[in-house]
Amino acid sequence: MTGKIYSASTTAPVNIATLKYWGKRDTKLNLPTNSSISVTLSQDDLRTLTTASAADFFQSDKLWLDGKEESLEGPRLVACLSELRALRKALEDANPEFPPLSKYHLHIISENNFPTAAGLASSAAGFAALVRAIANLYDLHQSPEDLSRIARQGSGSACRSMFGGYVAWEMGQEADGSDSRAVQIATQEAWPDMKAAILVISASKKETSSTLGMQTTVNTSTLFKYRAEVVVPQRFKEMSKAIVNKDFETFGKLTMIDSNQFHAVCLDSSPPVFYMNDTSRLVIGLIEKFNKIHDRVVAAYTFDAGPNAVLYYLERDEPIVLGLLKAAVPEVDGWDKKSYTASIAPTVPEGVDKRILEALREGVSKIILTGVGSGPQSTEETLVDSNGLPK
Numbered sequence: 136m137t138g139k140i141y142s143a144s145t146t147a148p149v150n151i152a153t154l155k156y157w158g159k160r161d162t163k164l165n166l167p168t169n170s171s172i173s174v175t176l177s178q179d180d181l182r183t184l185t186t187a188s189a190a191d192f193f194q195s196d197k198l199w200l201d202g203k204e205e206s207l208e209g210p211r212l213v214a215c216l217s218e219l220r221a222l223r224k225a226l227e228d229a230n231p232e233f234p235p236l237s238k239y240h241l242h243i244i245s246e247n248n249f250p251t252a253a254g255l256a257s258s259a260a261g262f263a264a265l266v267r268a269i270a271n272l273y274d275l276h277q278s279p280e281d282l283s284r285i286a287r288q289g290s291g292s293a294c295r296s297m298f299g300g301y302v303a304w305e306m307g308q309e310a311d312g313s314d315s316r317a318v319q320i321a322t323q324e325a326w327p328d329m330k331a332a333i334l335v336i337s338a339s340k341k342e343t344s345s346t347l348g349m350q351t352t353v354n355t356s357t358l359f360k361y362r363a364e365v366v367v368p369q370r371f372k373e374m375s376k377a378i379v380n381k382d383f384e385t386f387g388k389l390t391m392i393d394s395n396q397f398h399a400v401c402l403d404s405s406p407p408v409f410y411m412n413d414t415s416r417l418v419i420g421l422i423e424k425f426n427k428i429h430d431r432v433v434a435a436y437t438f439d440a441g442p443n444a445v446l447y448y449l450e451r452d453e454p455i456v457l458g459l460l461k462a463a464v465p466e467v468d469g470w471d472k473k474s475y476t477a478s479i480a481p482t483v484p485e486g487v488d489k490r491i492l493e494a495l496r497e498g499v500s501k502i503i504l505t506g507v508g509s510g511p512q513s514t515e516e517t518l519v520d521s522n523g524l525p526k
């Protein structure tokens with residue numbers, strides 16, 4: 136017997152930090168040791184689509200990710216579901232005519248249009264979509280800031296994917312995490328010409344998870360304390376100001392030095408944690424040289440917990456940045472996704488060693504061209520069929 140299935144679907148974006156979150160002061164609540172900042176990337180290129188559904192005949196909570204059933208027993212998922220259910224329960228208590236969705240089991244179906252667990256921030260988009268979809272299903276009226284506190288418990292960086300544009304995660308001080316949440320620094324419209332090129336250097340699952348890597352750093356790195364207590368608070372103010380002022384020179388410089396410091400504290404951990412590889416380091420060398428030749432910051436690199444490079448640059452510099460990348464990796468997948476790249480000529484600026492470009496060719500498998508984008512969006516597209524199962 137099947138009864139009514141209630142459902143809601145949303146998409147959610149990936150975000151790539153420009154001031155990195157690395158370290159937890161509370162591992163259960165995902166409370167960070169420092170505030171962080173990120174750019175939300177366009178969902179035209181990278182997105183999670185999640186449908187949350189509830190019905191009185193569902194036998195248990197279930198999650199399907201990219202067509203495969205996954206366990207819902209992990210403490211992070213449990214924390215998100217129980218907080219959302221408690222909010223729905225309060226709404227039902229105040230409005231007895233509402234259907235008792237808080238008592239029904241959930242079927243959650245999700246698809247990422249990019250590789251999962253490959254250092255492309257799938258957990259951020261995934262948990263943001265899960266929280267947003269259930270909040271929509273439950274008709275919750277909490278603000279994105281409030282919901283970001285729940286998404287944070289799924290994966291820290293997920294709290295920043297509750298917003299589009301330029302986003303800060305304020306670390307907060309409270310032991311219960313009530314003030315550790317994401318806020319928007321600037322909308323996508325306020326600084327729309329931010330572009331990003333992702334060089335996929337490896338799309339395989341990483342060796343050391345972010346969760347494990349950052350706890351090794353917190354427990355063993357002596358440089359880490361200085362980063363969290365002295366460097367990041369100052370950098371947070373400078374980067375927020377650079378974003379509001381659309382000052383790419385400062386934004387880009389801070390982005391690069393912060394990525395490098397994050398990887399330095401990883402190296403200062405015991406045992407050391409390595410996320411970048413030789414190709415990643417070639418990208419750093421190339422971009423440093425390129426900026427030097429132009430005598431300004433044209434492109435800024437950043438690397439998360441994996442070897443993939445993300446380059447931020449402004450739209451007006453697209454011809455020279457993509458000209459360089461076309462000279463380096465002309466054959467990789469991804470160029471054909473954007474028709475405007477056909478007219479961009481491969482260009483090697485004088486002073487760039489062609490051997491570096493040739494070496495890069497060996498290590499880069501794909502390019503994703505994207506830019507700043509919006510936050511989660513409700514959609515009519517649904518992943519659930521009339522029996523409450525994945526379509």
Ligand SMILES: Nc1ncnc2c1ncn2[C@@H]1O[C@H](COP(=O)(O)OP(=O)(O)OP(=O)(O)O)[C@@H](O)[C@H]1O
Pocket residue numbers: 183200245246247250251252253254255256257258259260261262264265292344345439440441
């Ligand atoms: N759409 C989704 N819905 C729910 N959970 C998801 C979704 N996508 C990813 N996840 C969860 O996130 C995990 C992957 O997170 P992980 O941190 O290992 O990789 P990543 O997010 O791609 O990389 P990084 O955070 O370093 O950029 C998956 O194993 C899954 O548990």
Ligand SMILES: C[C@@](O)(CCOP(=O)(O)OP(=O)(O)O)CC(=O)O
Pocket residue numbers: 151152154155156157165171258289290291292293345346438439440
């Ligand atoms: C390097 C980072 O991407 C680390 C992200 O870590 P996660 O948010 O994936 O970690 P958990 O909270 O343990 O799920 C930097 C960042 O996104 O700020």
